[in-house]
Amino acid sequence: MSHQDHPTHTQNTFEVIVIGSGFAGLAAAIECKMNGGNVIVLEKMKAIGGNSIISDGGIAAPDTEEQHVLGIIDSSELMFEDMMRSGEGLNDPKITRLVCEHALDAYTWSKDVLNVKYMSRVDIFGGHQVPRCYSPDPLSGSTMILKMKRKCDELGIEIRLSTYVKSFIKDDSDRVIGIEIIENYSLNQSNAVISTKRYASKGIIIATGGFAADKQFLKKIIKEDFLTTNKKSTSAEVIEASMKINAATKHLDQIQWMPWTTEDEIGYGKGGLFGDYIVSSYGILVDCKSGKRFVNELGNRKHVTDAIRMTKDVIGIVDETSVIKTGWKLEDAINKGIIQVHPSLDHLASHYSIPNESLKRTITDYNSNITHKNIDPFGKVYETWMSPIETPPFYTMRIRPKTHYSLGGLVTDIDTHVLDIHGNIIKGLFAVGEVTALTHGANRLGSCSVTECLVMGRIAGRKVVEY
């Protein structure tokens, strides 16, 4: 509900309030404070980090030192082309271009200002034309979130936990000046909760993430029961509160599914790495009913998800040579029974009841195509790092897509102001990160969310202090 109101208690007034303590919110808060703003971060959960902290934290950037060393030729223009192609025209070219043009700067900022360390590898995910994705060391979003928390501590930025934002307050001039909150919030609360008000003299930055786990909000969009990689707390209440003050939304029905997960564990889990980093680049997907391939495994996530959801009974396969080449360790996922190890293709076929001859023909054809650089029937481009699937043991995982990322959300301009349904700026209100609508369009390329969160978060942090 929208309120006409005035701040009465100065102790409840800040210059800037950031809602959400993921990559986008903390980047905004740090940049805001470094530019002289007095900022507080409010977080509904008992711990910081949102989906950012459980992510892999992989970040995409073009024209980096790491690429130069490997002879990879890349540019912000090429990254922009990739994101626009994948977005199928639903992204706003101005915002997508801004993210690409500032991607290198954001990556460098994470190293120089936050002190995040990265592995020396440069990975590629479906839909990128060249490898441009960097993995934090250790591989986890928590690597960057913990560095951000340390920076917040250094700068004296308070992060107030268990503080749930439920609505916005406007003044007589229609400017957003505050919020209504629930203190001591927990996911399992009863309905009897007391709410209070907090005010912001310069602005409020929404960085509340996505809603890909919000079954209630998504029930009209996804009719079947679904699994998700997201935290249970990933929900749409701040988008709904924004809509009540006439904020515009777009593409709320565009949900990205992570194709590379398995139903044999919850969330993104251990299998996500096997699927996303290994099978997609080095292996094949096979339909267990027919023993045949059915998709370009290096297609973008939407393309691969759609094909898997149509096919249903699907496994990913790679051989020993490829697993060694990737450098990733699989013991944990193997010990947990998520990845299966087969001494032979006969063993593999019998384990999943796949027609044996058909599977062998599929693999022979695939190997021959790689070796002779033939045209792939599904349009896969055979890259130099790929090799035939021939060296036992063979590694497999059952594959089932899970909701992963909400592509739609609040409509913003390039300065991160939230726009209303008439296209006008809602004064005092900013939004950054996954809660926004226009960066990725119909499909987000792997590692581009972290880039977006840092680029747009930092822009909001600077813009809000200008008021």
Ligand SMILES: Cc1cc2nc3c(=O)[nH]c(=O)nc-3n(C[C@H](O)[C@H](O)[C@H](O)COP(=O)(O)OP(=O)(O)OC[C@H]3O[C@@H](n4cnc5c(N)ncnc54)[C@H](O)[C@@H]3O)c2cc1C
């Ligand atoms: C398993 C997994 C792996 C991923 N790996 C990658 C990757 O390697 N690279 C990449 O680019 N992307 C990746 N992504 C996507 C990426 O992590 C997210 O899109 C990104 O972290 C979102 O950041 P954010 O700051 O917008 O939101 P979040 O990190 O989700 O933070 C939002 C915060 O706002 C809080 N909040 C929400 N509502 C309220 C409210 N009402 N009041 C107060 N607080 C509220 C939430 O509790 C949360 O802490 C991955 C996602 C997942 C789930």
